[in-house]
Amino acid sequence: MQEAVGPAAGLVRLSFLVQTLYGEAGRDCGLTTAQAQLLCTLAAGPTGMADLCTTLGLERSSLTGLVDRAEHRGLVERQSDPADRRAVRVALTRDGEKTIGRFHREITERLGRLLADLPAAERERFHRTLTKVTADAPAVFVD
Amino acid sequence: MQEAVGPAAGLVRLSFLVQTLYGEAGRDCGLTTAQAQLLCTLAAGPTGMADLCTTLGLERSSLTGLVDRAEHRGLVERQSDPADRRAVRVALTRDGEKTIGRFHREITERLGRLLADLPAAERERFHRTLTKVTADAPAVFVD
DNA sequence: TATTGTTATACTCTATAACTATA
DNA sequence: TATAGTTATAGAGTATAACAATA
Numbered sequence: 001m002q003e004a005v006g007p008a009a010g011l012v013r014l015s016f017l018v019q020t021l022y023g024e025a026g027r028d029c030g031l032t033t034a035q036a037q038l039l040c041t042l043a044a045g046p047t048g049m050a051d052l053c054t055t056l057g058l059e060r061s062s063l064t065g066l067v068d069r070a071e072h073r074g075l076v077e078r079q080s081d082p083a084d085r086r087a088v089r090v091a092l093t094r095d096g097e098k099t100i101g102r103f104h105r106e107i108t109e110r111l112g113r114l115l116a117d118l119p120a121a122e123r124e125r126f127h128r129t130l131t132k133v134t135a136d137a138p139a140v141f142v143d
Numbered sequence: 144m145q146e147a148v149g150p151a152a153g154l155v156r157l158s159f160l161v162q163t164l165y166g167e168a169g170r171d172c173g174l175t176t177a178q179a180q181l182l183c184t185l186a187a188g189p190t191g192m193a194d195l196c197t198t199l200g201l202e203r204s205s206l207t208g209l210v211d212r213a214e215h216r217g218l219v220e221r222q223s224d225p226a227d228r229r230a231v232r233v234a235l236t237r238d239g240e241k242t243i244g245r246f247h248r249e250i251t252e253r254l255g256r257l258l259a260d261l262p263a264a265e266r267e268r269f270h271r272t273l274t275k276v277t278a279d280a281p282a283v284f285v286d
Numbered sequence: 287t288a289t290t291g292t293t294a295t296a297c298t299c300t301a302t303a304a305c306t307a308t309a
Numbered sequence: 310t311a312t313a314g315t316t317a318t319a320g321a322g323t324a325t326a327a328c329a330a331t332a
Contacts, residue, residue, distance in 0.1 A: 015161035131151035
């Protein structure tokens with residue numbers, strides 16, 4: 001039933017599969033995909049808006065709205081930067097930390113299941129290639 | 144500089160990388176991601192709204208809007224189904240065919256570049272595992 | 287002047303609920 | 310009654326352009 005699938009199609013399918021699982025894990029935690037990405041990034045520590053734009057690949061105005069909504073939900077807070085009065089630093093709240101922790105466990109488990117049926121050696125090789133290919137992708141997620 | 148990355152993080156990064164390339168290829172062709180997915184699906188032939196919902200994972204009302212906008216842009220058209228007067232079949236227009244063809248070439252090239260630096264044997268193995276893992280993902284894209 | 291962020295505005299995407307028409 | 314689609318409505322996400330404050 002499964003027609004031959006080229007490398008590009010394989011990548012696209014995997015990508016949409018992961019996005020689906022990502023979305024489901026998010027929904028279980030009350031997060032949209034964009035919010036989950038934001039929180040994952042902030043898990044590394046408080047970050048300025050400009051840096052967040054770069055990491056997330058968003059325009060500044062888009063990020064303003066995203067942070068607004070996340071702040072409104074009590075997931076993040078804006079802090080003023082004593083060194084630069086123009087700048088804003090965004091940090092996880094206690095609740096944001098808990099939420100992203102839960103999300104992290106959810107998505108890790110789902111993705112783990114995706115690879116669970118592979119022989120260990122194959123999984124290892126797959127993971128190594130994955131690491132190579134994504135070497136310079138933004139670190140939107142860290143185990 | 145590259146910290147160790149677990150299997151889940153690798154999948155997430157690859158996924159966001161592919162999404163970014165997908166979005167860029169789409170923008171170059173005047174397509175949003177959702178529209179590109181719709182058109183890719185329709186490349187297999189005219190399809191009923193209900194089937195499209197299943198393949199794309201959308202609610203019916205969401206699909207109505209998506210098709211509305213694509214139709215408004217002249218990319219798809221609604222056809223009536225002579226066998227069931229409730230049903231609607233969605234088909235690519237000539238322009239839609241051309242556009243999705245261009246998109247297909249764009250995305251294939253970008254994704255090919257992503258894997259271009261891998262040794263042939265590794266790329267082969269990677270692709271084989273990819274095919275296994277995505278065996279029951281919806282065929283939103285076919286080479 | 288350049289940078290940091292926000293506001294105003296518009297469009298796309300998506301969902302839920304209520305509705306119409308046909309099977 | 311069940312199925313195929315649409316409409317109404319609302320919220321989230323995103324971008325461009327214009328703006329304010331600070332460096």
